[in-house]
Amino acid sequence: MYDVRSSKAEEFINHEEILDTLAYAKANKENRELLDQILAKAATYKGLNHREAAVLLECPLPEYKEKLFALAKEIKQKIYGDRIVLFAPLYLSNYCVNGCVYCPYHAKNRHISRKKLTQEQVREEVMALEAMGHKRIVIEAGEDPINNPLEYILDCIKTIYSIKNKNGEIRRVNVNIAACEVEDYKKLHEVGIGTYTLFQETYNKENYEMLHPHGPKSNYAYHTEAMDRAMQGGIDDVGIGVLYGLEHYRYDFVGLLMHAEHLEAVFGVGPHTISVPRICPADDIDVDDFSNAVPDDIFEKIVALIRVSTPYTGMIMSTRESKRMRERGLALGISQISGGSRTSVGGYAEEELPDDNSAQFDTSDRRSLDEIVEWLLGLGYVPSFCTACYRAGRTGDRFMALAKSGQISNCCQPNALMTLKEYLLDYATDETTEVGQRVIDKQLASIKNEKVKETARNYIAQMEDGERDFRF
Secondary structure, three states: OOOOOOOOHHHHOOHHHHHHHHHHHHHOOOOHHHHHHHHHHHOOOOOOOHHHHHHHHHOOOHHHHHHHHHHHHHHHHHHHOOEEEEEEEEEEEOOOOOOOOOOOOOOOOOOOOOOEOOHHHHHHHHHHHHHHOOOEEEEEEOOOOOOOOHHHHHHHHHHHHHOEEOOEEOOEEEEEOOOOOHHHHHHHHHOOOOOEEOOOEOOOHHHHHHHOOOOHHHOHHHHHOHHHHHHHOOOOOEEEEEOEOOOOHHHHHHHHHHHHHHHHHHHOOOOOEEEOOEOOOEOOEOHHHOOOOOOHHHHHHHHHHHHHHOOOOEEEEOOOOOHHHHHHHHHHOOOEEEOOOOOOOOOOOOOOOOOOOOOOOOOOOOOOHHHHHHHHHHOOOEEEOOOHHHHOOOOHHHHHHHHHHOOOHHHHHHHHHHHHHHHHHHOOOHHHHHHHHHHHHHHHHHOOOHHHHHHHHHHHHHHHOOOOOOOO
């Protein structure tokens, strides 16, 4: 039985409903009247349901793909403008008791270097991240109740927030750790996390159980229902995603949108972010072992469809993807990317060595944060280190109301410019500073609200005199 409001995973992510949806999409993939109706609905910026999006995904007609891509770009520009939020992952520990066959952290991998940061090492990593210019990070850790208990995660978060290095500080800590109980989520909320992220990996229950043969993560229902518990525990912003390549992309695409619809129906708030990772090589992992690899042209279509289906949602693409693919993703809906990332434990304070096999996956985009910033500026984007909404209480339904109405830009545009100015003053190379200042001047001039424009100009002038951390 499919029930979008059910608390049971197999009812709000219903296998029969997904199969029916895929059959419906296949039957209507060249139904031009229906395709036009779906695109017209998407053009209202109200989103699409999983059946409507599945029809567009299945459609082979080139002109409809072109219309989809143009609409995705339009919707992203309408809601997010030119802003691209930057962040970095911080790996705390790769100890793990699970048996995930696609992850090198799996418990049976005997030749991976197992590491866990002490609080002093966390401090060193954060100081290195702050010295790069980062203000927003996501912490990552394997699931191990002995080596990585929740108390360890909470202590790490407190340490991270406590570190002020010159003008550097981490202002938002997002968390990507294993599924927890409601009481655990309450503790994460109390310590001040931003977004709680947990990837489903795949929504196909049978395949999920084969991919997770042992360990706590093998419980499909407990894992899939984690976001409900997180929101019950007071966490307003949650992030979802699948690992494309584990299951056929059509199935997981539909399941992902069903999950977003469930959260919206039950809590009135859809996912704050949706990530789009594809499986890539890592120690003890060969991507050729997985037969569902998603080619670039389909992957681009998935990105565009997530954007038009969930226009309010931040979309994340990591350094798993190449420079070229990230550039395509930015044009089709991606609003957040990582920069200067290290996926090994302790990889920021000390240079990653070629023989260090503690990383979770190999990165494709290995450029420094400053190279990423200069690249974004050259493409006409505004690199943003903003964390204002989280710190001003604009989370959950309050953020979504602003995002869905398009009014979020009244805060986000000046905040992005001010955090970019901080970066230029404190961390950027001369070349990046020159390009960045031109972008700031141009963007300031485009702010329509004269009061906001004048206030932003005044704040930026004060930054030149040494002040920091202004926000709307």
